Structures are given as C-alpha cells and as structure tokens.
Amino acid sequence: MQDKIEEIMEAARAHKDLYEHALPMIASENITSGAVRKLLASDLSHRYAEGDVGDRFYQGCKYIDVIEGKAIEYAKELFNAEHVNVKPISGVNANIATLFALTSPGDIIMALSVPEGGHISHAKYSVPGIRNLKLHEFPFDPKEMNINVDAMVREIKEKKPKLILFGASLFLFPHPVQEARAAADEVGAKIVYDGAHVLGLIAGKRFQDPLREGADVVTSSTHKTFPGPQGAIILCKRAVKDEIDEAVFPGTVSNHHLHHVAGLAVTLVEMMQFGEEYAAQIQSNAKALAQYLYEDGFEVLCEHKGFTESHQVAVDVRSFGGGDRVAKKLENAYIIINKNMFSYDKSPEKPSGIRLGVQELTRLGMKDSEMREVASLIKRVVIRGEDEKRVKEEVIALKKDFCNVRYCFDDGNAYKNLVV
Numbered sequence: 362m363q364d365k366i367e368e369i370m371e372a373a374r375a376h377k378d379l380y381e382h383a384l385p386m387i388a389s390e391n392i393t394s395g396a397v398r399k400l401l402a403s404d405l406s407h408r409y410a411e412g413d414v415g416d417r418f419y420q421g422c423k424y425i426d427v428i429e430g431k432a433i434e435y436a437k438e439l440f441n442a443e444h445v446n447v448k449p450i451s452g453v454n455a456n457i458a459t460l461f462a463l464t465s466p467g468d469i470i471m472a473l474s475v476p477e478g479g480h481i482s483h484a485k486y487s488v489p490g491i492r493n494l495k496l497h498e499f500p501f502d503p504k505e506m507n508i509n510v511d512a513m514v515r516e517i518k519e520k521k522p523k524l525i526l527f528g529a530s531l532f533l534f535p536h537p538v539q540e541a542r543a544a545a546d547e548v549g550a551k552i553v554y555d556g557a558h559v560l561g562l563i564a565g566k567r568f569q570d571p572l573r574e575g576a577d578v579v580t581s582s583t584h585k586t587f588p589g590p591q592g593a594i595i596l597c598k599r600a601v602k603d604e605i606d607e608a609v610f611p612g613t614v615s616n617h618h619l620h621h622v623a624g625l626a627v628t629l630v631e632m633m634q635f636g637e638e639y640a641a642q643i644q645s646n647a648k649a650l651a652q653y654l655y656e657d658g659f660e661v662l663c664e665h666k667g668f669t670e671s672h673q674v675a676v677d678v679r680s681f682g683g684g685d686r687v688a689k690k691l692e693n694a695y696i697i698i699n700k701n702m703f704s705y706d707k708s709p710e711k712p713s714g715i716r717l718g719v720q721e722l723t724r725l726g727m728k729d730s731e732m733r734e735v736a737s738l739i740k741r742v743v744i745r746g747e748d749e750k751r752v753k754e755e756v757i758a759l760k761k762d763f764c765n766v767r768y769c770f771d772d773g774n775a776y777k778n779l780v781v
C-alpha cells in the first residue's frame with residue numbers, strides 16, 4: 362500500500378518540478394503567495410461551517426467567523442461592492458447559484474457562444490440547459506473580437522431577456538455593460554458580469570468596472586488574474602442579495618471551503634496593496650507579448666486595436682498546423698499554453714487558435730524584456746521548427762530567475778518550500 366501512496370507523492374513532485382522549470386501561460390491559472398499556501402494546508406481544510414458569520418449550524422466556528430467576516434469586509438472595500446458572498450467553491454458554482462437565483466425555467470437569457478469566447482457554463486449543455494432557459498447568443502463581431510453594440514441593444518429590446526450574461530473565457534476587450542444598461546432597464550433584465558478571467562484586473566482598476574457600469578451581479582473565480590486560491594466570489598447590489606445568498610447556501614453549496622476563504626482574505630489584502638501595479642504590469646506585458654509575436658510573423662488577433670486590453674493574447678495558428686499541434690509542440694519545449702476556438706471554428710478538438718495568458722509570468726516578476734524572450738522562444742518552436750528539446754533548455758534557463766512570487770508581502774521562492 363505504501364508504494365501506492367509513494368506513486369501519488371512522486372507524481373506531485375514531478376508536477377512541481379515541471380512547473381518550476383516551465384513557462385506557465387494558461388490564461389485561467391495563477392500562483393499564490395506563501396501565506397496563502399500555508400493557509401491552504403492548514404486545519405481549516407478539515408472543518409465545516411454551514412451558515413453565515415455568527416450564525417452557524419456547527420460549533421467550533423469562532424475563528425472561522427473572524428476569517429470569513431474579514432474576507433467579506435476586504436472584498437467589499439476592494440471592489441466597492443454593496444454585498445459579497447465568498448462561499449461558492451468555483452466559478453461555475455457561482456454561475457449556477459446566480460442563474461438559479463435570478464431566472465425561472467423558460468426565461469430568455471443572452472450570453473456569448475463558446476466559439477466566440479463564452480464559457481461552457483454559459484452554454485446550453487451547462488447551466489442554461491439545466492435551468493431550462495432559452496438561450497439567445499449575443500451578436501458578435503469577430504474582427505473586433507467583441508459584442509456588436511448596436512445589434513445587442515436592438516436584440517435586448519426585441520427578445521426581452523430576463524438576464525444578460527456578460528464575460529468570457531476568451532476575453533480581450535471590455536464588454537459593453539454600460540451600453541446595455543438602458544435597454545436592460547426598458548425590458549426589466551438583470552445584468553450579470555462573469556469576471557472569472559479578469560477579476561485581478563478589475564481589482565487593480567484596469568479593464569472595466571462592471572458594478573459601476575451597471576451590472577447587478579459580478580460572479581468570478583478567484584484564481585485566474587485574481588491570484589488567490591481556487592474558488593469563487595459573488596459581488597452584487599443590495600437589491601438582489603437575499604436571492605443570491607439563498608441560492609448559494611442552502612441552494613448549491615453546503616460547506617464552503619474554509620481554507621480557501623482564508624487564502625482569499627489574504628489575497629484581497631495583497632491586491633489592496635499591490636493590485637494596481639500588478640494589473641498595470643499584466644496589461645503592459647500582454648500588449649508587449651502580442652506586439653513581439655506579431656513582429657515575429659504570427660497572426661495575432663486585433664492588431665488594429667492594440668491586440669488586447671486583458672491578460673490574454675489570441676493567435677491564429679492555422680498556417681502552422683492549428684491550435685492542437687502548436688500547443689503540443691510548445692508543451693515539449695516547456696511552454697504551457699492551450700488551444701482555443703475562434704468564431705469560425707467548428708471543432709473544439711482541432712481549433713484554429715491558441716490563447717496565451719501573461720498573468721502568472723507577471724506575478725513571477727517578468728516584464729517587457731522577458732516578453733521579448735518568450736515571444737522569441739515561441740517563434741523558434743512554431744515558426745522555425747527548431748528542436749523542442751533544445752528550446753526547452755533555454756526555457757529552463759529563463760525561468761530560473763523567476764521563481765519568486767511578487768505583488769505580495771512574502772516574496773519567497775514559490776517552489777522551494779513546498780512539501781512536494
């Protein structure tokens with residue numbers, strides 16, 4: 362039996378070794394500070410605390426109350442939110458709760474389709490389907506990589522949705538929340554903004570401010586550009602707080618993950634202190650990487666409008682064999698990215714593109730000159746077809762100086778102190 366355990370430990374060690382030496386560029390990931398890692402391994406991970414701060418169904422929660430109370434207080438302050446719920450255990454969980462809270466079966470909602478950037482939880486085979494909603498897709502302009510504003514306003518008035526769901530997984534430019542608000546009011550629609558990818562940018566006052574632009578609810582994961590533990594958060598207007606809270610607990614969560622809530626509270630403090638600097642550096646790194654890849658001969662989307670305003674860069678790699686082939690070649694060189702569908706794609710397995718995220722490299726301290734190097738390493742694998750093993754050695758050499766987590770109070774080596 363011991364060897365079965367050792368096998369798992371060994372895989373975890375090998376995984377750490379891979380990430381210590383690789384360039385992690387999956388746009389939905391990040392790395393946490395030392396304080397957060399300690400909390401994730403703490404006794405909080407063993408406990409139950411159903412209920413609310415000061416009103417639990419279990420004994421032994423007095424310190425958990427302190428932690429959850431602070432997480433809520435800091436999130437209200439950082440995001441200037443009227444109400445906060447820190448219990449959803451993932452972004453999809455937050456979307457399930459919110460869509461169940463604000464719609465009834467048969468209602469019409471508007472959201473982006475998956476090939477146009479929407480998340481699977483916005484699609485008919487996920488939450489809208491389970492809730493029996495009629496899904497109407499936003500009119501999308503692939504050249505601008507954004508929702509077509511005039512057509513959207515027309516369609517809101519015509520279709521009269523109950524809920525308008527903004528936000529995306531391929532998310533280069535801010536969505537037209539402000540532009541939708543008047544039409545939404547006219548037909549009585551609620552606006553939900555799924556900020557899973559961009560919450561760290563919003564925390565740093567970049568990208569957009571959905572609550573000020575007219576969103577009733579913001580749902581989000583807490584581990585993408587927001588560099589916290591895996592989990593989720595809901596920010597909302599006071600007017601919908603009771604429906605939202607009930608749909609979370611007891612609706613769709615029994616025990617929330619208390620070690621993650623503690624890690625979230627710490628990350629909120631980190632973002633209060635360092636968030637603006639961090640978000641600005643992410644945006645500037647993404648633009649720099651896009652520009653260098655473009656100059657190196659890649660078909661980077663949206664050159665005419667500065668490529669991106671987020672942490673993401675989208676590249677059409679059909680001329681190099683498509684997203685699947687390119688992503689696998691880059692993995693051999695220790696550059697970890699994902700294939701991605703664009704609006705003209707039919708197959709999620711063989712899409713045209715790749716999506717690159719710079720948020721984790723930014724948190725590890727990379728700036729403009731490293732973006733130049735990263736672009737060049739990508740070019741050597743994908744365009745020049747150089748031996749991936751050779752490029753891998755240079756990736757490892759570049760990564761060596763970027764193993765400390767920045768924008769936090771305990772800038773330590775992210776890999777050295779891990780048990781595995």
Ligand SMILES: *Cc1c(COP(=O)(O)O)cnc(C)c1O
Binds near residue numbers: 482529555557582
């Ligand atoms: C990643 C993502 C989610 C889901 O988040 P999980 O935390 O993985 O459940 C929801 N919405 C969007 C737009 C996303 O990109």
